Structures are given as C-alpha cells and as structure tokens.
Amino acid sequence: xxxxxxxEREANQLEATFSEWYKLAKASxxxxxxxxxxxxxxxxEPNGQAISFENMLERGWTLDYLQLQNQHD
Numbered sequence: 001x002x003x004x005x006x007x008e009r010e011a012n013q014l015e016a017t018f019s020e021w022y023k024l025a026k027a028s029x030x031x032x033x034x035x036x037x038x039x040x041x042x043x044x045e046p047n048g049q050a051i052s053f054e055n056m057l058e059r060g061w062t063l064d065y066l067q068l069q070n071q072h073d
Contacts, residue, residue, distance in 0.1 A: 018034075020063060
C-alpha cells in the first residue's frame with residue numbers, strides 16, 4: 001500500500017515530467033494549452049480537441065521522443 005509520501009512524490013514527479021513535456025510539445029505545435037482536472041492533466045491539440053496527457057503518452061508522444069525530435073531541429 002502506497003503511503004501519502006509516496007503518492008506525493010509520484011505526483012511531483014509527474015508534474016515535473018509534464019512541465020518539460022509541455023514545453024517541448026507546445027514548441028513543436030503538438031498542443032496549444034493544458035488544464036489540470038480532478039481526473040488528471042488535459043491538453044488541447046491545435047484543432048481544439050481535448051485529450052488526456054496519459055493518452056498523448058500512449059500515442060507515442062513521450063518526453064523521450066519529443067526530446068529526440070528537439071535535438072534534430
């Protein structure tokens with residue numbers, strides 16, 4: 001069973017990862033905005049479509065991928 005400290009550490013790690021991911025995703029035109037909700041982080045694609053951050057990662061838009069793309073630009 002995860003302690004409250006573990007949950008807080010996990011949430012802080014997710015926020016740090018998202019912050020870096022969002023900077024790269026926005027710079028590449030992948031997203032235009034984000035919003036924190038009770039269900040998690042939502043990002044908005046250029047067409048206005050809302051999608052969860054987790055779903056973007058599942059689609060392959062990982063931080064590692066965006067960092068690699070950024071190195072080649």
